[in-house]
Amino acid sequence: MERTLIILKPDAVQRGLIGEIITRFEKKGLQIAGMKLMVIPQSVAETHYAPHKEKPFYPGLVRFMTSGPVVVLALQGVNAITIARNLMGATFGSKAAPGTIRGDYGVSNAYNLIHGSDSPEAAEKELYLFFKKEELLDWTPTIQSWVYDMTGAKPE
Numbered sequence: 001m002e003r004t005l006i007i008l009k010p011d012a013v014q015r016g017l018i019g020e021i022i023t024r025f026e027k028k029g030l031q032i033a034g035m036k037l038m039v040i041p042q043s044v045a046e047t048h049y050a051p052h053k054e055k056p057f058y059p060g061l062v063r064f065m066t067s068g069p070v071v072v073l074a075l076q077g078v079n080a081i082t083i084a085r086n087l088m089g090a091t092f093g094s095k096a097a098p099g100t101i102r103g104d105y106g107v108s109n110a111y112n113l114i115h116g117s118d119s120p121e122a123a124e125k126e127l128y129l130f131f132k133k134e135e136l137l138d139w140t141p142t143i144q145s146w147v148y149d150m151t152g153a154k155p156e
Contacts, residue, residue, distance in 0.1 A: 001155065008113070010069065014068060015105070021113070041066070045066050049065070072130045085118065093105070
């Protein structure tokens with residue numbers, strides 16, 4: 001099973017989209033391994049977005065991400081990163097396809113509702129920036145055999 005970090009950004013929380021967005025991930029078959037509501041500390045936002053530090057949008061991005069509550073999720077499943085990113089849609093809501101989270105709920109290029117890890121390496125780093133190891137649960141939902149073909153005794 002692969003894990004990914006998802007952040008429901010301040011705009012998603014303020015717009016009351018938490019349940020709608022989480023429901024999409026769960027209905028797709030991804031399971032929640034960790035979840036919390038928090039305000040991201042400045043230092044954590046700076047670390048998380050450090051790859052963008054030299055870009056002109058960096059100060060505004062850090063300010064935005066620390067401006068109010070967010071929901072951080074650790075999602076798990078086979079190919080969780082690719083599946084989550086496909087559900088999220090293109091970065092800019094104005095360019096995201098209908099049926100995706102950003103395509104259905106976003107129009108802004110600055111307020112794009114959601115962050116998702118873009119690689120297994122990024123996911124590993126990002127998950128432990130927002131979660132302690134003991135906050136991530138290893139569990140098997142009873143519906144797992146209805147989400148994946150388990151005839152080989154493990155998820156396909």
